[in-house]
Every structure is written in structure tokens, then in C-alpha cells.
Amino acid sequence: MTIRTPTPRGPVRSAPARSAPDALVVPPGEITTGHARGAPLRREGPAKLTGVAKYADDLVFPGAWYGGTVRSTEAHARLDAIELDPGFDWSGVVVVSAADIPGDNVVSLISDDQPVLVPVGGEIRHHAEPVALLAAPDRGMLREARQRLTLRTTPLPAVFDPLQSGEVFAHFDIRRGDVEAALAGAELVVEGIYRVGHQEQLYIENQAMIAVPRDDGGVAVHGSLQCPYYIHKALKRALLLDDRRARVVQTETGGGFGGKEEYPSMIALHAALLALKCKRPVRMIYERHEDIAATTKRHPAIVTYRSGVDREGHLIAQDIEVVMDGGAYTTLTPVVLSRGTLHAGGPYACENVRIRSRAVATNTPPNGAFRGFGAPQVEFAAEMQVNRIAEVLKVSPLELRRRWVYQRGDVTPTGQVLRESVAGEEVLLRATEAAEYERVRERTAGARARRGADGSGREGGDRTASGIGLALGWHGAGFTGSGEVHLASIASVELTADGRIAVLTASTEMGQGTKTIFPQLAAAELGVPVEDVDIAPQDTGIVPDSGPTVASRTAMVVGGLVIKACRRLREEVEARTGRPFAEAYRDDARDHGPTRVDQQFEPYPGVQFDDATYSGDAYPAFGWAACVAEVDVDLDTGEVAVRNVVAADDVGRVIHPVLAEGQVEGGTLQAIGYATIEEIKLEDGRYLNDRLATYLIPTALDAPRITSILVEAPFSGAPHGAKGVGELPMDVGAPAVVDAIHDATGVWIHDLPASPERILAALGATGPTSSSSAGRSRSDKDVEGAVDAAMDAPIEVGTDPLPTERTDAQPFRAPTDR
Amino acid sequence: MLVNGDAVEVDVPGMRRLLDVLREDLGLSGTKEGCGEGECGACSVLLDGELVDACLVPICQVDGHVVRTVEGLAGRAVDGQPDLSQLDVVQSAFLETGGAQCGICTPGMLMAAHAFLASGADPTDEAIREAIAGNLCRCTGYTKIVDAIVLAAHSASQPPVE
Structure with missing residues (x-):
């Protein structure tokens, strides 16, 4: 183990009743000068800070034309014709339609259902679907040409409600134990329906791709992207190119968050088709409006949840149904649904679990990858259930989680035994301690009680109510199931002829720090200065296929391959020279020439998953996250201000504390946006708020002070123990905020975002400061009725160790006919 | 101009x-x-x-x-381009604290930071957030950007130690 952790290890917590892994806490908010707390400074930082870094739109290709996309204005229609105005001079413009596609008219991904362009006679399946392409020498002519092109269509009936859709992209059914029997025997059954909407990734750099024709008839695309080899594959398929004639080069990338995982394949194909037809470079740079209107979003979901608790307060049953809206085409939906299904139970041990899920088609723009990838939707529901059960049981949400959270040796719904790297309780305790969760909760409960049930007791006309909320989550590290085995990623390390070390991977830098941590890992393994390690450009003509830069897999999986490649390189050079690598490598390069090692992924020992039965080790390891949020709610306007957040995230091993904290802080704020203000409104399948003036994300004033605590429960399968960090914080922020809103106001918001409208509606239904659970105002009365009854009914729960009020009334039985 | x-x-x-x-x-x-x-x-x-x-x-x-x-902002190299080794105090602070991730908001954020520091306002958390409220960042959660501006204010008000 040669990874340098930059701060001394903190004292080992004495977590009760479990063998806690050693944990390292990096002090939050510490500012030092000169170095990123012992770790190297961001590799490409100076270029970004001086304006020298070249993003796609900064690149100049002499003679390049401007490309544009003609999109559908209907949600579902037959395309009858593409009409060019004969009164316009089309000789100076290039038009591309589906007929110009030499290969298959598909954007290659999981299914072959999404066309590059809708063919005449074909079906338009969503608003803003690409139908034709235009290129012109200047923007003015492009605009003019676009106005002179008309789509003739015949409308078809459209489906917008996922519950009304009969077209299923994917479905899963996971069962463990006997959930019906367990629910029938449960002391308490709490039910809920939770709805979450679209979320836009909103990278600040819009999608951008520039295609340049090659002399050999192929094409090179330069652009803002996460996955060079996804695009490479898509180009080869639709343009009938071989490996060499299709080339993909990543430019500096201004944020991705999943939004540049699959959609760039579409844009690259569009730019390439235009470039090949007009035989010159074509710039396809989206404006914000087009980017929001047309590109993928986080999947909306409806999660129906029934949880059963026994007399001793144990979680004995979870019956979960997940419906995700995939939009018009498959894109990555089956994989998003898979991850959502596997995470739906939350990080809690339960003997009887049934998770049924399906993702369906609607006539809305396709949804796709976004940080968290199906998990934030279901974990919101899972955490809402836990917090609501805690309220019914009159037990602290912290205490309930301590009882239920997975410990080492516990078994997940797929039958996976959690053998190691289990840190749910650790992150829970660290976050709640740092936030002084129980103390603040006492204070907010006191304030709520003083305000009184009708709000008349507002102190000094105080219009705000404060609350604190908690959520706990888990996130499977790397690809799901046997995904990494199928990917068979390769990373390479080369000792170059001039005595330097080159790391060659397709893992992209989009702000998260790939270009900084890979040299760190290589330098540490080889014992050479980090300055001697170079990163090869993410260019399919240069680097091997290391798989996509997604799923928080870069540090864990590809980073692990880099370390293994370095080990082999070191052994080879040491065997040849008989000297330690650090002393010998420069001489060896001079005497022997370059040495390159290609390291392919090898399955993690003991990790097995059966795709057919969906059982076994769904992930090689899980990361664990806890979030405590404090909010102020304006009782008159319903506005929520998130004041303070403490996030504790177990990342396996911290490679670079500043970068890792940056991931936690950024992911947490995206989750807060998801919880409070980020919402897409649709009308007839069209996004209504498709501009930055109307789709709002948090500003610095909306953002709380975020304290990040990094916890290390290493994963033995990775040579450096790292498990990834990017997605963890996204899973827990929203339920923590909604729990805090409840703590402040007494009302539960079941749908995201918890907008002022929803909060006011809930407050109006219950009185502003109701601290009871009565009087929910939602339309799904059957389920809510059951929950209200559960909450109102006297329940009998063992007092040991849960500090609940004991009654001797008849235990409540929830209806089980749903 | x-x-x-x-x-x-x-x-x-x-x-x-x-x-x-x-x-x-x-x-x-x-x-x-x-x-x-x-x-x-x-x-x-x-x-x-x-x-x-x-x-x-x-x-x-x-x-x-x-x-x-x-x-x-930075010093210039012989070719007239910014010299990456001559960052100004605000750029250095962003680099050290992790205030730049994907970097696309960074140029604008740096200019907002400069405008704020030039105003002579007290670099409190609230004042800094107010000053950068018109500059969206989707990567950092703003925490490390605020840290960077605090650090820059601190560094700018003290002569170099060496």
C-alpha cells in the first residue's frame, strides 16, 4: 500500500457493537497555502484559471461551418416530408436527412431504437427530436435556412403518463423472504407514494462537438464528452467506419454529471454527417435553450413503498414498486432502472423484501444518465419511509437508523453478503455528531411546540420555522453486476524513451480530478515524483478503451488498473536492472527504450453476480453516505433556505482530500437543488422551462455552508482501497432536506421538489405548525388513509431498546390489498 | 478600447x-x-x-x-499568452483551495472575485456569496470558491513572507 494519505489518521471511533473500519477524517473548511493539503494541485488547474484551457467552442478550425439541428415540434407524429422552400437559395447550405446516413440509422447504445435522424415515413416520438441537419458558413445563413425548412407531419396519439404506458423498456423483480406474510404479521405498516420529477444536469458548458473530415474518408470529432469509446462505437456503426477512421478526441469539458455520457454520441454523429457532406469542419455548439430542451434528464419516478415493523421495532418487510419514465427511447434506461431497483431498499437489513420495478416509454424526450443513476429517486423514497416510521414510533430517526443499518455480514435483497467495507453506521454517527443532530433536534422540537398547533404562538411574529433532517444512503461502487467483467477495461502505463511515465486511459477529466489523481496513484506506486508522470490525451487514436467515465468507477476501477499496471512496470524494470525502479527507470529508458504495460480488468475475487436470476453480488462494494441538513422555512411563502449541511461519505480510501471534498460539496448542492427548486414543467410532452432564466439551480446565496467528512472503509478488491465518491452525496441530500422541512413545519412533502407551492399547500391543509401526522392532503387517499390510520392508531412496540411510548391497545393492521 | x-x-x-x-x-x-x-x-x-x-x-x-x-490576470509569457507559473493572488487561491473544478465558470468567477476584492468590502462569507451570486457553478457547491476568495483577501492584505 503506497498511497499517501495527506493527513494523519484520526482517532478510531468506538462505534458500538460492530467492528468499525479505521476512519480518517479530514478537517473541514481548513485553508492552507501552497498545496492542496499535501496532495498535488489540480493538474490542469493553471490552464483553467488563466483562460488558456481549450473547451470545444474555444477551438478554431479554419473554414469551419456552423451546424444546426432541425427538431420536431410535436410529441408523437408521422414524418411525412421535409420541405425546402424553393424561394431560398440552398446552394450555399448543406442539408442532411436520414437518407444521408451510410450505415445503420441508430445511435448505438443498449437498444437500437433511437434513430440518428427520424426518416421520412418514420415516427417522431418526442418533442425536440432531431429530424434534419443544416450547415452554413455563418450563423445568420444557418438561421435563415432553418426558417425555410418545414416538417410536414401527421399527428399521432401521445402518451405522457408513465402509468398509462404499455411499452416497457425494462423490468426487474427481486424477492427475498416472504414479504406478504411479514406484512400481515407486522405491528406497523407504513405506506407511501413518492414522486420525483426530471432534473437537468446543467453543466455550465453546453454540449459541443466539432467534426473534421479526414483524408481517408473518416472523421475526427473533438468535443465535450465523458465517454470517448461510446462515441467511437456510435460513429463506426452509423457511418460505416473502422476503428482507425473514426477518431474521438475529448476537449476540456465543462462539467458532465452524466449529461455527457450518452447524448454526445448523437451530437457527434450529427456533426460528422454534416462534415462529411460539406467536406469541411462543422461546429455543432448547442445554445442553452436547445441543450435544456433536447438533451437527457434524470428519470422521473413513482415509488410506492410499504414497510413493516415488528413489535420490537425491527424492520421486517419492504414491499417496493418503482415506475420510471424512460421517455421516448431506451438510452440507458434499463441500467438506470437496475441500479434504482438494487438501491430501493436503502442501506437497511430486512429479511423480507420484494422490489418490483419497470421503466416505460412516454412521448417525452429520452431520459438518461445523471449522477446517482436511478439511486437518488428510490433512496429519497426509502429515507422518507424511515423518517416517517421514526415519527410514528416516536423514536429518533438517528436511533432507528442505528438499529436498522447494514452491518458486516448482513445480506442484501439479492443475497449479497456484505463481507467488508460496511460503513453505514460510521458515516451516520460522524455526520450526526458533527452536526450536533440530537441537540439541534431538541431545540427545533421545542420551538415547534411553542409555536403551537395553529401557529398562533409564533414568537415575535417570527415567520420562519427551523428544522433539522437526516438521511442515510448507500451507493454501489462501479458498474452493476457483471458489468465490469463485460466492459473488460484496459489502462496502460508507459515508461517512455525520454524517461518519463505516461498514463494512458480513456477516463476523462470533467472537473472531478482524473488528471490529478492518476498521476498521484502512479507516482506513489512507482516511487517517482508526480511531476514525472504525464497523462495521455483522451483521444481514441492514442489511449485504450478504459470504459466510460461514469458510475463513480474512475478512481476505483480504472485507478486500480493504473496501479496494477505500474506494479508490473516496476517489476519488469527492476528485474531487468536489478535496482529499485525509482533509481533505475531513467537509465532503463535510455538503455532499453520505452516499456509499456497494458492492464486489463480482472474480476474482483469472490464477487459473483447472476444476470439471469438477478442474484449475488450486485456490486463489488458499496460506498456509504449520511447527510444532516438544517433549514429555515418561511411559513408565509413556503420558501426553504438550507442553512447548514454536514455530509459524511465513505469513499474507501481518500486519494486527494480537496478533490474528494469537492465532489461531496458539489453533489450535495445538486441534491439540494433537486430537493428544493429544480423542476421541469411539461405541457404536451414539451419542457416549458427550457431556459436558464426559468430552470433554476442554486446560486451561492442558495447554497448552505457544507461541511464534508471523509470516511475510509477500504475495499480490499481495489489495490488502493478506493470505492469512488462522485455519486454518493447525490443520494442523501434530498431526503435530508425534506426531513428538515418536516421537522420545521410538521408536514411531509412526498414529491420533489419540495417547492414553496407544495409546502404552502401542505401547510394550508394542516395548519402551519402541526407537529402531528394528521390531515395529509394528497390525492392518493387510499394509501395515505392507511398511513394516517397507522399514525393515529395506538401501536404497540417493545420499549427495549426503542424509547417509544407503550400502549396496550390492539395492534394496528394495515390493509394489505394493495 | x-x-x-x-x-x-x-x-x-x-x-x-x-x-x-x-x-x-x-x-x-x-x-x-x-x-x-x-x-x-x-x-x-x-x-x-x-x-x-x-x-x-x-x-x-x-x-x-x-x-x-x-x-x-496572470503574468504574461514571452508569446504574450498568460504565464501559467505567474498566477495572481486570486488564481493561486482558487488553485490551492479547489475553487475550480470543471473550470467553465472559473474565468467569470475570478472576475467577480476581483470586483469584490477591489471594492474593499469585508470578506465575510455572506458578502462573498452576495458578490458571486450572479455566477453559477454546478461543480463545487461554492464552498471552496468562498474559501478561495477569503484566502485571496487574506493573502492580498499581507506582504509575502519570503
Whole structure:
């Protein structure tokens, strides 16, 4: 183990009743000068800070034309014709339609259902679907040409409600134990329906791709992207190119968050088709409006949840149904649904679990990858259930989680035994301690009680109510199931002829720090200065296929391959020279020439998953996250201000504390946006708020002070123990905020975002400061009725160790006919 | 007009956006476009010391005025380009604290930070957040950007130790 952790290890917590892994806490908010707390400074930082870094739109290709996309204005229609105005001079413009596609008219991904362009006679399946392409020498002519092109269509009936859709992209059914029997025997059954909407990734750099024709008839695309080899594959398929004639080069990338995982394949194909037809470079740079209107979003979901608790307060049953809206085409939906299904139970041990899920088609723009990838939707529901059960049981949400959270040796719904790297309780305790969760909760409960049930007791006309909320989550590290085995990623390390070390991977830098941590890992393994390690450009003509830069897999999986490649390189050079690598490598390069090692992924020992039965080790390891949020709610306007957040995230091993904290802080704020203000409104399948003036994300004033605590429960399968960090914080922020809103106001918001409208509606239904659970105002009365009854009914729960009020009334039985 | 200290003359339509003049006519692509409607602040530059969105400023309003962009912050190398080893105090602070991730908001954020520091305001958390409220960042959660500006204010007010 040669990874340098930059701060001394903190004292080992004495977590009760479990063998806690050693944990390292990096002090939050510490500012030092000169170095990123012992770790190297961001590799490409100076270029970004001086304006020298070249993003796609900064690149100049002499003679390049401007490309544009003609999109559908209907949600579902037959395309009858593409009409060019004969009164316009089309000789100076290039038009591309589906007929110009030499290969298959598909954007290659999981299914072959999404066309590059809708063919005449074909079906338009969503608003803003690409139908034709235009290129012109200047923007003015492009605009003019676009106005002179008309789509003739015949409308078809459209489906917008996922519950009304009969077209299923994917479905899963996971069962463990006997959930019906367990629910029938449960002391308490709490039910809920939770709805979450679209979320836009909103990278600040819009999608951008520039295609340049090659002399050999192929094409090179330069652009803002996460996955060079996804695009490479898509180009080869639709343009009938071989490996060499299709080339993909990543430019500096201004944020991705999943939004540049699959959609760039579409844009690259569009730019390439235009470039090949007009035989010159074509710039396809989206404006914000087009980017929001047309590109993928986080999947909306409806999660129906029934949880059963026994007399001793144990979680004995979870019956979960997940419906995700995939939009018009498959894109990555089956994989998003898979991850959502596997995470739906939350990080809690339960003997009887049934998770049924399906993702369906609607006539809305396709949804796709976004940080968290199906998990934030279901974990919101899972955490809402836990917090609501805690309220019914009159037990602290912290205490309930301590009882239920997975410990080492516990078994997940797929039958996976959690053998190691289990840190749910650790992150829970660290976050709640740092936030002084129980103390603040006492204070907010006191304030709520003083305000009184009708709000008349507002102190000094105080219009705000404060609350604190908690959520706990888990996130499977790397690809799901046997995904990494199928990917068979390769990373390479080369000792170059001039005595330097080159790391060659397709893992992209989009702000998260790939270009900084890979040299760190290589330098540490080889014992050479980090300055001697170079990163090869993410260019399919240069680097091997290391798989996509997604799923928080870069540090864990590809980073692990880099370390293994370095080990082999070191052994080879040491065997040849008989000297330690650090002393010998420069001489060896001079005497022997370059040495390159290609390291392919090898399955993690003991990790097995059966795709057919969906059982076994769904992930090689899980990361664990806890979030405590404090909010102020304006009782008159319903506005929520998130004041303070403490996030504790177990990342396996911290490679670079500043970068890792940056991931936690950024992911947490995206989750807060998801919880409070980020919402897409649709009308007839069209996004209504498709501009930055109307789709709002948090500003610095909306953002709380975020304290990040990094916890290390290493994963033995990775040579450096790292498990990834990017997605963890996204899973827990929203339920923590909604729990805090409840703590402040007494009302539960079941749908995201918890907008002022929803909060006011809930407050109006219950009185502003109701601290009871009565009087929910939602339309799904059957389920809510059951929950209200559960909450109102006297329940009998063992007092040991849960500090609940004991009654001797008849235990409540929830209806089980749903 | 004066751009980063250099006298510059352009012959373009008066309503052409300052952003396009900088990026396309002068080759100063450090200033970014994020939304084109003054919401994101990625194109923030200093116009006579005032923070403006270059996507909302027609070039005719800049005639005879002083513009400062991200390219004007660091020292210059012999080729006239910014010298990556001569970062100014704000750039250094962003690098050290992790205030830049994907980097696309960074040029605008740096200009907002400069405008704030030049105002002489007390660098409290609240004042800094107010000063950068027109500059959206999707990566950092803003915490480390605020840290960077605090550090820059601190560094700027103290002479170098060496």
C-alpha cells in the first residue's frame, strides 16, 4: 500500500457493537497555502484559471461551418416530408436527412431504437427530436435556412403518463423472504407514494462537438464528452467506419454529471454527417435553450413503498414498486432502472423484501444518465419511509437508523453478503455528531411546540420555522453486476524513451480530478515524483478503451488498473536492472527504450453476480453516505433556505482530500437543488422551462455552508482501497432536506421538489405548525388513509431498546390489498 | 478600447456582443458563454472595473472603455499568452483551495472575485456569496470558491513572507 494519505489518521471511533473500519477524517473548511493539503494541485488547474484551457467552442478550425439541428415540434407524429422552400437559395447550405446516413440509422447504445435522424415515413416520438441537419458558413445563413425548412407531419396519439404506458423498456423483480406474510404479521405498516420529477444536469458548458473530415474518408470529432469509446462505437456503426477512421478526441469539458455520457454520441454523429457532406469542419455548439430542451434528464419516478415493523421495532418487510419514465427511447434506461431497483431498499437489513420495478416509454424526450443513476429517486423514497416510521414510533430517526443499518455480514435483497467495507453506521454517527443532530433536534422540537398547533404562538411574529433532517444512503461502487467483467477495461502505463511515465486511459477529466489523481496513484506506486508522470490525451487514436467515465468507477476501477499496471512496470524494470525502479527507470529508458504495460480488468475475487436470476453480488462494494441538513422555512411563502449541511461519505480510501471534498460539496448542492427548486414543467410532452432564466439551480446565496467528512472503509478488491465518491452525496441530500422541512413545519412533502407551492399547500391543509401526522392532503387517499390510520392508531412496540411510548391497545393492521 | 492593458480597435457592427468580440475577433476565448441571456455569469468581465455579463453588452457601449478579462490576470509569457507559473493572488487561491473544478465558470468567477476584492468590502462569507451570486457553478457547491476568495483577501492584505 503506497498511497499517501495527506493527513494523519484520526482517532478510531468506538462505534458500538460492530467492528468499525479505521476512519480518517479530514478537517473541514481548513485553508492552507501552497498545496492542496499535501496532495498535488489540480493538474490542469493553471490552464483553467488563466483562460488558456481549450473547451470545444474555444477551438478554431479554419473554414469551419456552423451546424444546426432541425427538431420536431410535436410529441408523437408521422414524418411525412421535409420541405425546402424553393424561394431560398440552398446552394450555399448543406442539408442532411436520414437518407444521408451510410450505415445503420441508430445511435448505438443498449437498444437500437433511437434513430440518428427520424426518416421520412418514420415516427417522431418526442418533442425536440432531431429530424434534419443544416450547415452554413455563418450563423445568420444557418438561421435563415432553418426558417425555410418545414416538417410536414401527421399527428399521432401521445402518451405522457408513465402509468398509462404499455411499452416497457425494462423490468426487474427481486424477492427475498416472504414479504406478504411479514406484512400481515407486522405491528406497523407504513405506506407511501413518492414522486420525483426530471432534473437537468446543467453543466455550465453546453454540449459541443466539432467534426473534421479526414483524408481517408473518416472523421475526427473533438468535443465535450465523458465517454470517448461510446462515441467511437456510435460513429463506426452509423457511418460505416473502422476503428482507425473514426477518431474521438475529448476537449476540456465543462462539467458532465452524466449529461455527457450518452447524448454526445448523437451530437457527434450529427456533426460528422454534416462534415462529411460539406467536406469541411462543422461546429455543432448547442445554445442553452436547445441543450435544456433536447438533451437527457434524470428519470422521473413513482415509488410506492410499504414497510413493516415488528413489535420490537425491527424492520421486517419492504414491499417496493418503482415506475420510471424512460421517455421516448431506451438510452440507458434499463441500467438506470437496475441500479434504482438494487438501491430501493436503502442501506437497511430486512429479511423480507420484494422490489418490483419497470421503466416505460412516454412521448417525452429520452431520459438518461445523471449522477446517482436511478439511486437518488428510490433512496429519497426509502429515507422518507424511515423518517416517517421514526415519527410514528416516536423514536429518533438517528436511533432507528442505528438499529436498522447494514452491518458486516448482513445480506442484501439479492443475497449479497456484505463481507467488508460496511460503513453505514460510521458515516451516520460522524455526520450526526458533527452536526450536533440530537441537540439541534431538541431545540427545533421545542420551538415547534411553542409555536403551537395553529401557529398562533409564533414568537415575535417570527415567520420562519427551523428544522433539522437526516438521511442515510448507500451507493454501489462501479458498474452493476457483471458489468465490469463485460466492459473488460484496459489502462496502460508507459515508461517512455525520454524517461518519463505516461498514463494512458480513456477516463476523462470533467472537473472531478482524473488528471490529478492518476498521476498521484502512479507516482506513489512507482516511487517517482508526480511531476514525472504525464497523462495521455483522451483521444481514441492514442489511449485504450478504459470504459466510460461514469458510475463513480474512475478512481476505483480504472485507478486500480493504473496501479496494477505500474506494479508490473516496476517489476519488469527492476528485474531487468536489478535496482529499485525509482533509481533505475531513467537509465532503463535510455538503455532499453520505452516499456509499456497494458492492464486489463480482472474480476474482483469472490464477487459473483447472476444476470439471469438477478442474484449475488450486485456490486463489488458499496460506498456509504449520511447527510444532516438544517433549514429555515418561511411559513408565509413556503420558501426553504438550507442553512447548514454536514455530509459524511465513505469513499474507501481518500486519494486527494480537496478533490474528494469537492465532489461531496458539489453533489450535495445538486441534491439540494433537486430537493428544493429544480423542476421541469411539461405541457404536451414539451419542457416549458427550457431556459436558464426559468430552470433554476442554486446560486451561492442558495447554497448552505457544507461541511464534508471523509470516511475510509477500504475495499480490499481495489489495490488502493478506493470505492469512488462522485455519486454518493447525490443520494442523501434530498431526503435530508425534506426531513428538515418536516421537522420545521410538521408536514411531509412526498414529491420533489419540495417547492414553496407544495409546502404552502401542505401547510394550508394542516395548519402551519402541526407537529402531528394528521390531515395529509394528497390525492392518493387510499394509501395515505392507511398511513394516517397507522399514525393515529395506538401501536404497540417493545420499549427495549426503542424509547417509544407503550400502549396496550390492539395492534394496528394495515390493509394489505394493495 | 483598452483590453487587458492593450489598446484595441475593432471594426464590427455596434450591436455585436462584447462576448463575441472578445472570443472571436480578439481570440480571447478565456471568457465563456453559458447561457447567452445574463443568467449564468460565465462571461463575466470587468468593464471600467464593474462586473458585467459580456453577453449582454453591445460593443458600441465599450467604445473608449477599459475591459479586463481572465487573460489579463496572470503574468504574461514571452508569446504574450498568460504565464501559467505567474498566477495572481486570486488564481493561486482558487488553485490551492479547489475553487475550480470543471473550470467553465472559473474565468467569470475570478472576475467577480476581483470586483469584490477591489471594492474593499469585508470578506465575510455572506458578502462573498452576495458578490458571486450572479455566477453559477454546478461543480463545487461554492464552498471552496468562498474559501478561495477569503484566502485571496487574506493573502492580498499581507506582504509575502519570503
